[in-house]
Amino acid sequence: MSEPAEPPIPDGLLLRIYRVAVLTRAVDHQLWLLSRQGRAGFVLTARGHEVAQIASAAAMRRGHDSAWCYYRDMGVGIALGVTPYEILLGGLARGADPHSGARQLTMHLSSPSLRIGSISSAIAAHIPHAVGAAYAARVRGEDSVAMCWFGDGAASEGATHEAMNLAGVHRLPVVFLCENNRLAISVPLALQMPVERVSDRASAYAMPGESVDGTDAEAVFTATRAAVERARGGGGPSLLELRVPRITPHSSQDDDAYRSAEQRAAAAAADPLPRLRETLIERGMLAVDEDERMVREAREQVVADEDLALAMPEPLPERARRWLYAGDPPHGGVTLPARYANWTGVFDG
Amino acid sequence: MADPQAGRTMVQVLHDTLRAEMLRDPAVVVMGQDVGIKGGVFKVTDGLHAEFGPMRVLDTPISEIVIAGAAIGAAMMGLRPVAEFQFADYMHAAYDQIVNQAATMRWRSVGAWSVPVVFRAPSGGGVHGGVYHSQSIEALYGHIPGLRVVVPATPRDAGGLLRAAIRDDDPVVFFEHKALYRRHREIVADDAEVVPLGVARLDREGGDVSVITYGMGVHLAREAADRCAADGIATEILDLRTLSPFDREAVARTVARTGKVLLVHEANRTMGPAAEIAAFIAEELFTDLDGPILRIGAADCHLPYNGPEETAILPDAARVEEALRRLAAH
Ligand SMILES: Cc1ncc(C[n+]2csc(CCOP(=O)(O)OP(=O)(O)O)c2C)c(N)n1
Numbered sequence: 315m316s317e318p319a320e321p322p323i324p325d326g327l328l329l330r331i332y333r334v335a336v337l338t339r340a341v342d343h344q345l346w347l348l349s350r351q352g353r354a355g356f357v358l359t360a361r362g363h364e365v366a367q368i369a370s371a372a373a374m375r376r377g378h379d380s381a382w383c384y385y386r387d388m389g390v391g392i393a394l395g396v397t398p399y400e401i402l403l404g405g406l407a408r409g410a411d412p413h414s415g416a417r418q419l420t421m422h423l424s425s426p427s428l429r430i431g432s433i434s435s436a437i438a439a440h441i442p443h444a445v446g447a448a449y450a451a452r453v454r455g456e457d458s459v460a461m462c463w464f465g466d467g468a469a470s471e472g473a474t475h476e477a478m479n480l481a482g483v484h485r486l487p488v489v490f491l492c493e494n495n496r497l498a499i500s501v502p503l504a505l506q507m508p509v510e511r512v513s514d515r516a517s518a519y520a521m522p523g524e525s526v527d528g529t530d531a532e533a534v535f536t537a538t539r540a541a542v543e544r545a546r547g548g549g550g551p552s553l554l555e556l557r558v559p560r561i562t563p564h565s566s567q568d569d570d571a572y573r574s575a576e577q578r579a580a581a582a583a584a585d586p587l588p589r590l591r592e593t594l595i596e597r598g599m600l601a602v603d604e605d606e607r608m609v610r611e612a613r614e615q616v617v618a619d620e621d622l623a624l625a626m627p628e629p630l631p632e633r634a635r636r637w638l639y640a641g642d643p644p645h646g647g648v649t650l651p652a653r654y655a656n657w658t659g660v661f662d663g
Numbered sequence: 664m665a666d667p668q669a670g671r672t673m674v675q676v677l678h679d680t681l682r683a684e685m686l687r688d689p690a691v692v693v694m695g696q697d698v699g700i701k702g703g704v705f706k707v708t709d710g711l712h713a714e715f716g717p718m719r720v721l722d723t724p725i726s727e728i729v730i731a732g733a734a735i736g737a738a739m740m741g742l743r744p745v746a747e748f749q750f751a752d753y754m755h756a757a758y759d760q761i762v763n764q765a766a767t768m769r770w771r772s773v774g775a776w777s778v779p780v781v782f783r784a785p786s787g788g789g790v791h792g793g794v795y796h797s798q799s800i801e802a803l804y805g806h807i808p809g810l811r812v813v814v815p816a817t818p819r820d821a822g823g824l825l826r827a828a829i830r831d832d833d834p835v836v837f838f839e840h841k842a843l844y845r846r847h848r849e850i851v852a853d854d855a856e857v858v859p860l861g862v863a864r865l866d867r868e869g870g871d872v873s874v875i876t877y878g879m880g881v882h883l884a885r886e887a888a889d890r891c892a893a894d895g896i897a898t899e900i901l902d903l904r905t906l907s908p909f910d911r912e913a914v915a916r917t918v919a920r921t922g923k924v925l926l927v928h929e930a931n932r933t934m935g936p937a938a939e940i941a942a943f944i945a946e947e948l949f950t951d952l953d954g955p956i957l958r959i960g961a962a963d964c965h966l967p968y969n970g971p972e973e974t975a976i977l978p979d980a981a982r983v984e985e986a987l988r989r990l991a992a993h
């Protein structure tokens with residue numbers, strides 16, 4: 315008996331993943347620049363993780379499935395339709411940032427309309443929230459799936475075990491996605507866990523566990539789609555390990571001195587963007603000049619967003635204690651530049 | 664159930680309130696250890712599992728972090744979870760979720776997310792429960808912006824406050840003194856009463872001395888006040904009911920009436936809730952005072968299983984009486 319054939323990857327999806335990855339990289343680049351200029355604080359970056367993030371988010375039903383992310387998940391956010399403008403508003407500490415009003419550090423997204431839970435700096439604290447969201451879907455009879463991204467470092471937290479265990483007991487519709495870059499700031503994987511693969515843990519929660527090359531967009535999308543469909547169909551949770559390089563230091567405050575030059579070079583060489591670009595060009599889905607234009611336009615778009623964000627005011631100090639409790643007037647949200655009127659991230663087109 | 668004329672215990676009223684709220688709103692769910700099949704170790708959720716099913720009354724593993732954390736995530740997706748911790752003493756494991764997550768969620772999302780969760784836990788000593796079944800930890804939560812902290816003293820208030828807590832759009836930490844679960848019966852005529860959070864209750868009027876307290880302290884104060892009344896000392900008892908926010912106007916009214924204040928709680932004295940209320944009175948109501956602000960709390964110690972040491976540490980009516988007489992003589 316042969317395995318049922320994997321349904322094909324939707325037409326144009328790889329190119330859409332690439333386009334969002336290019337845009338994410340451009341935002342990332344701009345935030346590092348701003349931080350070196352002293353205009354943006356703490357920068358947390360997705361570099362090296364983008365393709366894994368975007369290709370896995372592409373398997374969701376946007377706005378229906380919930381997303382529980384961590385600070386490195388810029389690719390997830392942009393894939394779901396968060397705009398570079400919003401991320402820059404946050405990074406530049408502008409009050410109009412709709413995610414946290416710039417109360418939180420860069421890249422701490424939050425969007426009830428996109429069903430992106432508020433990102434917390436506290437490692438792994440969101441993993442129980444994802445399980446709670448999946449439980450709520452069960453109670454309410456909705457077929458929504460909770461998607462939960464976290465790092466290899468987060469896999470060591472007690473919250474992670476408790477959450478996966480409860481999800482396993484009730485076969486809740488959750489997809490756990492571990493972005494394994496083999497580092498928790500400086501601590502290497504071997505000092506974090508006695509197993510080689512985070513996905514080995516899955517058997518303890520009676521869920522399928524799979525380790526995937528996180529720089530391979532097709533492999534990530536296919537594995538995630540299977541896990542999402544399993545969850546939606548009542549087949550319970552899954553644990554996917556997405557093996558990714560961390561190309562930058564942990565953050566703008568980190569010197570990366572604990573890695574050798576060779577290790578850093580190896581991470582840079584594993585960059586998923588050139589790999590995806592080559593695949594697209596090889597298959598005739600992208601022309602070289604088209605790619606150059608896409609990269610240039612992404613840069614221009616981000617710089618234009620930065621100019622707009624810089625023109626926005628800082629929060630008023632009188633606002634500091636607002637929204638501690640229910641009953642305050644709403645934040646009012648953000649007015650997006652016109653180019654984002656119909657923007658739906660990786661679901662665009 | 665029990666004969667309504669005989670009144671109901673705090674456990675019964677809590678149970679009836681949970682059940683009524685679950686009937687009223689399908690978003691209300693209960694989760695915790697042994698809350699389902701067993702109906703809770705104190706029977707607060709008795710029968711709810713059979714009535715509402717195993718998903719709305721969720722028996723969880725012994726996982727305090729995910730009890731709190733899943734309640735938060737579920738609340739963000741539209742449910743109104745009542746998360747039960749078997750004992751307040753074990754709630755510390757969930758502190759990060761309650762303090763770093765539930766309490767910050769609305770603020771850090773500039774009002775976009777709500778976390779309407781009630782975190783319930785039996786607390787309090789005097790039951791030979793030892794250090795892990797006796798703690799009064801309300802001060803740990805009173806310090807945290809974004810939370811409300813509630814401690815009922817009577818069956819009727821327990822029901823009315825729980826109803827308000829479930830309907831509140833913010834996270835509420837709700838402590839029930841386990842020694843009060845079955846001690847008193849009260850006829851609760853209005854089964855739909857909502858006791859607003861943040862509003863104190865004048866338990867007893869009296870013009871000489873004010874006791875400002877909550878939870879078990881109310882009962883210590885009543886006993887002490889009865890004994891003092893024989894000597895013509897009229898004690899006013901203010902039951903705060905909600906600690907965060909506490910009812911500043913009610914405190915101001917009683918201080919204005921008597922000018923003499925005794926603060927009582929079972930929580931440890933040092934940095935206890937009384938310290939904050941005393942500071943408020945000293946800062947804002949100084950000119951109303953006719954004597955020192957006195958405080959009674961536990962003796963800054965863990966609670967033992969054995970009786971003599973436990974009695975030595977916990978406040979009792981005799982100590983409250985002594986302080987009342989001291990203040991009255993002032
Ligand atoms: C509970 C907690 N402990 C410590 C930290 C400090 N911290 C921030 S990021 C980080 C490393 C996380 O590593 P990992 O989960 O692998 O994510 P990565 O940054 O590698 O993507 C640490 C220790 C924190 N934010 N939260």
Ligand SMILES: [Mg+2]
Pocket residue numbers: 465466467493494495496497498499
């Ligand atoms: Mg890591």
